[in-house]
């Protein structure tokens with residue numbers, strides 16, 4: 770038996786799939802960040818890089834180049850979006866960092 774599928778049906782399906790797949794990617798990223806354990810600032814690597822969960826608490830004497838507007842959410846290494854409360858970081862694999870956090874590796878995300 771042959772089922773007749775109209776061109777309109779194919780086009781509508783393709784549009785729906787095109788809209789849905791990026792949404793899946795977003796959900797996947799959000800779920801991945803939620804599943805990752807939060808980076809503990811007292812872990813040796815985090816400590817060595819001066820990671821803090823809140824950029825407002827950075828030790829200014831120890832980090833004279835730090836500026837208050839520098840935070841994980843606008844860092845090139847941050848895997849989340851600007852508004853995400855936490856997300857992965859390319860430096861700390863398998864851990865999530867706070868969007869409001871900071872460490873010595875901070876570098877401005879292009880376009881941020």
Ligand code: SF4
Pocket residue numbers: 820840841842844845846847858859860861866870871872873874875876
């Ligand atoms: S590298 Fe960037 S995103 Fe990662 S902890 Fe440091 S400041 Fe935050």
